[in-house]
Amino acid sequence: MPASSATPTPLTASIARGATDVPLIEQTIGALFDAVTARQPDHEALVSVHQRRRYTYRELQTEARRLASALLGLGLQPGDRVGIWSHNNVEWTLTQLATAMVGMILVNINPAYRTAELEYALNKVGCKALVTMARFKTSDYLGMLRELAPEWAHGEPGRLEAQQLPHLHTVVWIDAPHQQAVHEPGMLRFSELLARGDAGDARVSTIGAQLRATEPINIQFTSGTTGFPKGAALTHRNILNNGFFVGECMRLTPADRLCVPVPLYHCFGMVMGNLAAFTHGATVVYPNDAFEPLTVLQTVQDEKCTVLHGVPTMFIAELDHPRFAEFDLSTLRTGIMAGSPCPTAVMQRVVRDMHMEQVTIAYGMTETSPVSCQSSVDTPLEKRVATVGQAQPHLEVKIIDPDTGAIVPPGQSGELCTRGYSVMHGYWDDPEKTREAIDAEGWMHTGDLATMDAEGYVNIVGRIKDLVIRGGENVYPREIEEFLYRMPQVQDVQVVGVPDPKYGEELCAWIVLKPGQTLSEDEVRAFCKGQIAHYKIPRYIRFVPEFPMTVTGKIQKFKIREAMAQQLGLQEARTA
The missing domain is CATH 3.40.50.12780 (ANL, N-terminal domain)
Incomplete structure (x- = not known):
């Protein structure tokens, strides 16, 4: 238009x-997808090149209904939160559609999250189930979950209990079709869960007909x-x-x-x-x-x-x-x-x-x-x-x-x-x-x-907000500051964005140490690694005796940006 x-x-x-x-x-996602499928059932809906998989609208609808049925079979109900912790794949989209069909709330979890962020996200909204990649490159997602919940080594799939993750009772890990069986204690394979479902399960249609378009269906975390x-x-x-x-x-x-x-x-x-x-x-x-x-x-x-x-x-x-x-x-x-x-x-x-x-x-x-x-x-x-x-x-x-x-x-x-x-x-x-x-x-x-x-x-x-956009990722400095405050050597810390030709902005942390304490840049980065997402780890770290302030004691972050831009030979930093 x-x-x-x-x-x-x-x-x-x-x-x-x-x-x-x-x-x-004014329809729900499930109702609209059903209507589109009815008009063009054989039209291609989804192609996942790296997985070598293709689905028509009818095939995608069938698989999504099967997954919705399987989620209901786990004891999940409309309104329950289901997390998805994965990069792009067919399983992500099936979970998006299936949860919407039966009124479960999909919780998007950034694959760059590490243990502290994951624990907070799952507990904040009370996720009862989590669909996750097993691993990706150097990220061991199942390993991070076991770190948070070692009790699961002796748990039964679908009936997990963990002190640090009290709401979460089911973890489903995304496997590849026809992949040789791998045993993950306490966790379900996605293909195994899907096989439990029935695309003709009447509960899916019954629940779908009762849903309202004004009901929450998705939670996305924003710092x-x-x-x-x-x-x-x-x-x-x-x-x-x-x-x-x-x-x-x-x-x-x-x-x-x-x-x-x-x-x-x-x-x-x-x-x-x-x-x-x-x-x-x-x-x-x-x-x-x-x-x-x-x-x-x-x-x-x-x-x-x-x-x-x-x-x-x-x-x-x-x-x-x-x-x-x-x-x-x-x-x-x-x-x-x-x-x-x-x-x-x-x-x-x-x-x-x-x-x-x-x-x-x-x-x-x-x-x-x-x-x-x-x-x-x-x-x-x-x-x-x-x-x-x-x-x-x-x-x-x-x-x-x-x-x-x-x-x-x-x-x-x-x-x-x-x-x-x-x-x-x-x-x-x-x-x-x-x-x-x-x-x-x-x-x-x-x-x-x-x-x-x-x-x-x-x-x-x-x-107006103190937001940094690094390569399309929104990063709020206060979140990084709160994390760095956990270091016993840190008395105060201020995080700002400085110009960067590749990412638009990069993070910079100015740190005031407690009297008598010492700390190195590498020690700060090591403290962050594995605990917060890689893009939240400051690229530039400086140890300073004090911060620039107004006469009323307000920290002037724009002066920190200007000083770093001058020091690094970059274009003038933004002051907004």
């Missing part, structure tokens, strides 16, 4: 409303400035409509084949990828379990993909691959670039060299399911480069003065707020933080500084 349809007349204030000519979907991640609870209505309208901006049809190299545990993969495709009867294609530029290029060529998603660093890696010129990418036409600001030169190369003349830019956050603004296939290239597009259908976006709450004039900077169907149900079991984020009138306060022009195009200019 043309982006210009959202704001047909020049704006006199920085508030815009998206188009409403296409109605919202908070208080140091601990918050679980954003999203409903069928939230993510199904967002996926649909994201697909509308790209004008998806069943003829499209969407290459998804972005992670499914992010909204980017599971909503802007999976649900954007499924709501339009298109085909989803996974080139690999995790991003690798060569397999993306090979997959686009071999599978004749028409749509490609990615953060700017992914597109840069693909364009700069030494074998780039060998591949025929002429089938591409559109896709989404999001996650961090897109350099103009990169956008121009994507359009010219990857044939993505209709590539779109999207902006959002987990708490808004995620997209609030997006350009469309009709948006002029200069607008796609300089802005994040206009308000999505059925959504309102406004820019306010952070101090007064007043809507600012076009062109003036202020805090971006979003209202509409996409705003989350709330932070799981945290009404106080929910009230801080969503005001009494339903506006989600993003913490981002933005401007809006007279046509309603939004430009993100900075951040």
Whole structure:
């Protein structure tokens, strides 16, 4: 749909409303997937290249119903939380669909999480079951679970008990079809669980018919400035409509084949990828379990993909691959670039060299399911480069003065707020933080500084929240600071983002040691390794006697950024 349809007349204030000519979907995810399957049962729905597996819509529906039946057989009920701790694969998507069919709440867990983060996430939302990869490269997921719960060595699958993980009673590990049997004490193989299910189980249809679209169906963790991640609870209505309208901006049809190299545990993969495709009867294609530029290029060529998603660093890696010129990418036409600001030169190369003349830019956050603004296939290239597009259908976006709450004039900077169907149900079991984020009138306060022009195009200019975006990953410094405070030598610590040509930003920690204590950079990194995700470990570590402060005692993080940028010979650090 043309982006210009959202704001047909020049704006006199920085508030815009998206188009409403296409109605919202009021079905559940399961009901909509069943309807699409009924229309085109033999159309290809999912291709997992690295697993060499293909599914039509009917085949995917059958397997998802079988898994839903098996989950019910474990004693799980609608509303129970089921975690998924894995990179991209068929099992991830089957779990996404199956849980939605019977009203269980899928909990996305970042595969980069380590023991401390995993323990917090599982216990915060009370996960009763966890589907996990066994291992990936140097990550031993089952080993980390055993570290948290050594009691499971003597447990029975489906009846686990552990002091550190009191809610979790079932762990299902993802095996490969026809893989030789491997015994994992206390844990179920995914193929074994699937074999227990019955695609014709009447309970699946009965429960599905009773579900409401406004019920939470997904929890995604987003780090908070208080140091601990918050679980954003999203409903069928939230993510199904967002996926649909994201697909509308790209004008998806069943003829499209969407290459998804972005992670499914992010909204980017599971909503802007999976649900954007499924709501339009298109085909989803996974080139690999995790991003690798060569397999993306090979997959686009071999599978004749028409749509490609990615953060700017992914597109840069693909364009700069030494074998780039060998591949025929002429089938591409559109896709989404999001996650961090897109350099103009990169956008121009994507359009010219990857044939993505209709590539779109999207902006959002987990708490808004995620997209609030997006350009469309009709948006002029200069607008796609300089802005994040206009308000999505059925959504309102406004820019306010952070101090007064007043809507600012076009062109003036202020805090971006979003209202509409996409705003989350709330932070799981945290009404106080929910009230801080969503005001009494339903506006989600993003913490981002933005401007809006007279046509309603939004430009993100900075951040109110102390957020670092490293290669598309959102990192809140307070979480890292809280973790480093655990070191007995640390008296105080401040973490900031500094410019980086590859990742956009890198983490830097300034540490004040307790009197008489000594500590090295390597000791700090060793303390972090295996406990927090690799991308949260500061690249730069400096030991300082004190922090720059205002006369009132407030730490001036922008001066830390400026000092590091000067010391490292980087471009001036952001001060927002």
